[in-house]
Amino acid sequence: MPQWVPSPSLDQAAALPGVKLAPAGTAGYEEQVARFAQRLWRLLAGSVTTGSAALEQGSRPVLSLFPSKFAESESVEDKQRLEAARAEWARSFSARVDTMRAMLSNNVASDSPTPVIADDE
Amino acid sequence: VGIAFYKIPEATVRPGDVVALAPSYRALKELVHVGQQQTSKGQVSARLLGVPGYEEPPKAALQGKDTKLVVPASLTWGVLLTRGCDIDQGPQRQVAVLRPLSLLQEVSVKEACIRGEHSSLYYLPKPDLSADECSTPLFDESFVDFRFIVSLHKDAFNKLARPVSFTRDAVLDLYFSWMRHTIGPQVKRKAPCGSCGTEMEIFQVAEDFLQPQPEY
Numbered sequence A: 001m002p003q004w005v006p007s008p009s010l011d012q013a014a015a016l017p018g019v020k021l022a023p024a025g026t027a028g029y030e031e032q033v034a035r036f037a038q039r040l041w042r043l044l045a046g047s048v049t050t051g052s053a054a055l056e057q058g059s060r061p062v063l064s065l066f067p068s069k070f071a072e073s074e075s076v077e078d079k080q081r082l083e084a085a086r087a088e089w090a091r092s093f094s095a096r097v098d099t100m101r102a103m104l105s106n107n108v109a110s111d112s113p114t115p116v117i118a119d120d121e
Numbered sequence B: 001v002g003i004a005f006y007k008i009p010e011a012t013v014r015p016g017d018v019v020a021l022a023p024s025y026r027a028l029k030e031l032v033h034v035g036q037q038q039t040s041k042g043q044v045s046a047r048l049l050g051v052p053g054y055e056e057p058p059k060a061a062l063q064g065k066d067t068k069l070v071v072p073a074s075l076t077w078g079v080l081l082t083r084g085c086d087i088d089q090g091p092q093r094q095v096a097v098l099r100p101l102s103l104l105q106e107v108s109v110k111e112a113c114i115r116g117e118h119s120s121l122y123y124l125p126k127p128d129l130s131a132d133e134c135s136t137p138l139f140d141e142s143f144v145d146f147r148f149i150v151s152l153h154k155d156a157f158n159k160l161a162r163p164v165s166f167t168r169d170a171v172l173d174l175y176f177s178w179m180r181h182t183i184g185p186q187v188k189r190k191a192p193c194g195s196c197g198t199e200m201e202i203f204q205v206a207e208d209f210l211q212p213q214p215e216y
Helices: A010-015 A029-050 A052-056 A076-104 B084-089 B107-114 B168-186 B202-210
Strands: B017-025 B033-040 B043-049 B073-080 B092-100 B121-124 B142-153 B164-166 B190-192 B199-201
Touching: A076 B107, A076 B168, B017 B092, B017 B142, B073 B142, B107 B121, B121 B168, B142 B168, B164 B168
Parallel strands: none
Antiparallel strands: B017 B073, B017 B164, B033 B043, B073 B092, B092 B142, B121 B142, B190 B199
16 A cells, blocks of 8 residues: 655755756756756646546556655654544534434435536436 | 544445546646647647746636646545535546645644644545455545635546545535635634523534434
8 A cells, every 4th residue: 555655855855766856056056957857746736636446446446545745743742742632523423413413314304406408418 | 533434435426435647726826728739750749828927828718618637746645525416417526635744843733733723724524434345545644625615527527546545424524624714703612602602512512403402
């Protein structure tokens, strides 16, 4: 399964084999490296998004994983905050659903079918 | 998370079905039209019209006739919003994009998304279906982004894989969140009580109102 792909730095991109760049420090070097790094990143992000899993599924490809290009490391405190938020979300879920069900129960029958518009077919 | 949020999809298409490689259009910064197409040696070519400062939009488009637009888009996970009645009777399928929670950089923003404090976003836990239930690799912890909804014809929608679906409860919660997105901050999750000032759960208040206690 594909893993997170970090965005390549300029130095990493410049150090890749087969990459010919203007000598460091000369005019255009940084721009050239930055452009290459962007291309490389787009390539990597695309492979994570629609890579081998998509091909294996034949006519109905699926995503294997979202690209996590902005993933950051979380501290213990951050993780605790997110866990608390997840617990609160799960706790309030049932209450929200019960309310929704009660609110909808008397309204469903009064809804009229959406008219069919020929141009939209 | 201990709640039934996801399930294996039914044979028929239902609201809450999650599809893979659904198109998600980015917000258009300009309208670029596909002009008249020409075929030569098996290759189709067309001029792009409407690029600001270069080409005028096609006249037919200005007269209200159909045109083809060049739309920046990505293929990603999406969830079907269209209600069951409209699925049965109409060809349109409204699909909202799913985006990974990891796209949100700051922990405070992730936390706010999970707590439902962004009315445009609806938090999704990571699917916990077993490999026996669903062999397809699914998405990580995510959110529905109501700012990006695409209408597909059923013919295009039916070609998408539907490896997982929301439960009935999850669909109801999703719909309520969608309603919050459309009408804005009038529907809050919590608000201070008008009498005592204590913060109260709005949904509980609504439930009590709809199902009053016997002694009421």
